[in-house]
Amino acid sequence: MLYQNKVALWSRTLPLYVLTSQIAAGGQSLTDNTFLKTSTFQSMPNILLEFTHGIGQCQDSVSYGSKTEREVPVDNLLQSLKPNQRKGSKPRCHLLTHGTLEQIAERLSKLIAPWGFVSATDKWMPQGFDDVTEAQLHNAPRLLDKDTYGQTLKSWWLAIASSTSVTPNWDIASTCTIDDKPGLLLVEAKAHFEELKQDDRCGANNKRNIEQIGQAIRKANDGLNKLQDGWHLTLNDHYQLCNRFAWSWKLATLGIPVVLVYLGFLNADEMENSFSDSQAWGNEIRSYARGIVPVSVWDRKLLLGDTPICPIIRSIKIRLNSTDNAINKADTKGIMEMNQR
Numbered sequence: 001m002l003y004q005n006k007v008a009l010w011s012r013t014l015p016l017y018v019l020t021s022q023i024a025a026g027g028q029s030l031t032d033n034t035f036l037k038t039s040t041f042q043s044m045p046n047i048l049l050e051f052t053h054g055i056g057q058c059q060d061s062v063s064y065g066s067k068t069e070r071e072v073p074v075d076n077l078l079q080s081l082k083p084n085q086r087k088g089s090k091p092r093c094h095l096l097t098h099g100t101l102e103q104i105a106e107r108l109s110k111l112i113a114p115w116g117f118v119s120a121t122d123k124w125m126p127q128g129f130d131d132v133t134e135a136q137l138h139n140a141p142r143l144l145d146k147d148t149y150g151q152t153l154k155s156w157w158l159a160i161a162s163s164t165s166v167t168p169n170w171d172i173a174s175t176c177t178i179d180d181k182p183g184l185l186l187v188e189a190k191a192h193f194e195e196l197k198q199d200d201r202c203g204a205n206n207k208r209n210i211e212q213i214g215q216a217i218r219k220a221n222d223g224l225n226k227l228q229d230g231w232h233l234t235l236n237d238h239y240q241l242c243n244r245f246a247w248s249w250k251l252a253t254l255g256i257p258v259v260l261v262y263l264g265f266l267n268a269d270e271m272e273n274s275f276s277d278s279q280a281w282g283n284e285i286r287s288y289a290r291g292i293v294p295v296s297v298w299d300r301k302l303l304l305g306d307t308p309i310c311p312i313i314r315s316i317k318i319r320l321n322s323t324d325n326a327i328n329k330a331d332t333k334g335i336m337e338m339n340q341r
Helices: 074-078 089-096 101-112 146-157 207-227 239-253 278-289
Strands: 022-025 028-031 172-178 181-190 258-265 302-304 307-318 336-340
Touching: 074 089, 089 101, 089 181, 089 258, 089 307, 101 172, 101 181, 101 258, 101 307, 146 207, 172 258, 181 239, 207 239, 207 302, 239 258, 239 302, 239 307, 258 278, 278 307
Parallel strands: 181 258, 258 307
Antiparallel strands: 022 028, 172 181, 302 307, 307 336
């Protein structure tokens, strides 16, 4: 089995609700009615979502249900994190995965629409502030069967592996459905410009592991160039960017579809040089990745056989210091705006 405790995703259906989006594309307004509704629509508290699509823009404000009984101040939730983790992208990733299963699934579905969707039966890491552990895919039984995939992924990445060996951490990782198949949603999140380092090199200490990681990245680079010319993944710079695409490629070779999201958190006011809007974030990540990742692959589907890899750029506003600074176990309360770009 691909995932433990996993139902047959391809037989799952969700009812649709109509979310009318005015998209400016070439001077014309189009209507996009593609988003999903969960079974708990009426019980959801207020949340503001603002989407920006790949060409043109659409902005939608949606208010769900009524105020719920139990609210927890964001400052209280942040106590689950280390002091140096309470600003920037880290707490926002936990806020994004905090709430009921239905609301988290809907948020993540909106994040990756139309490339895939997440339901309440899916599993994700971290689990809000209840379990703040980030996924390492060689050892994430919530997401991938460890016996089937764990050892394969570990030996692909590391020459010398022990029980304490680590592979790249993912800010958010979730099972999902992509093209009617069980897949993975993988998120790399940023909140300010300084997080995008060009002089970013592999930090492994063991010489044999460094060689193994370099070989894994080279194989991924060769494989991706067979799908689309222009890849230059390397161990020596843009390392995090390169390993994100290398892992996505490896999962696809194992028959696991992937949506890889580069997520920008906008207006993180507690950080210097934060991203001001979705256009600034989209331009920055494309510029940062240029020469490593072909510009044309963003927001499109690459097919490795019949297994898709979908690299997409998204942005979202989550205000940590809002005057409406409360979040409850069901959902955010008016402090979240989401953009797709």
